């Protein structure tokens with residue numbers, strides 16, 4: 001019997017090694033920050049904090065003409081480059097996003113009114129005082145509803161990769177109230193990013 005028990009233990013140990021071995025190798029990769037391997041389309045490698053999100057993160061794409069290949073050639077840009085209408089900030093999937101100004105969540109005229117490129121759960125915040133709309137793109141979990149008033153510091157959504165070719169990030173865009181994407185303006189003033197490294 002002791003011999004049988006030893007053999008059973010040996011079989012068990014081998015099974016554990018076979019099953020758990022690859023997991024042990026895979027686990028650290030899976031839990032590594034998901035922003036490390038992606039492509040950035042700016043030279044700026046600094047991390048920035050902002051009242052709109054938790055933590056400090058790198059820019060992926062700035063507002064304006066960009067080398068990023070996801071946008072149609074734009075007449076405002078040289079060498080057939082496209083125009084990015086917001087700022088993309090790379091962050092881990094699920095990073096909490098907050099309102100940084102008092103605003104109202106806009107009721108969309110139709111489902112997907114912002115366009116599929118922003119993701120199915122993108123939404124617009126309107127500041128009547130500033131006459132501005134802020135588009136929050138690529139969210140999946142949204143904690144506010146159309147018509148809600150939001151206050152500074154309120155959690156509004158989580159960042160995701162919904163319709164985002166380059167991984168989870170916040171697309172932060174500012175337009176004149178009721179404006180289309182072609183009317184988007186430089187969002188830096190409202191993003192209030194602070195360099196952290």
Ligand SMILES: [Zn+2]
Nearest residue numbers: 086087088171
């Ligand atoms: Zn973007």
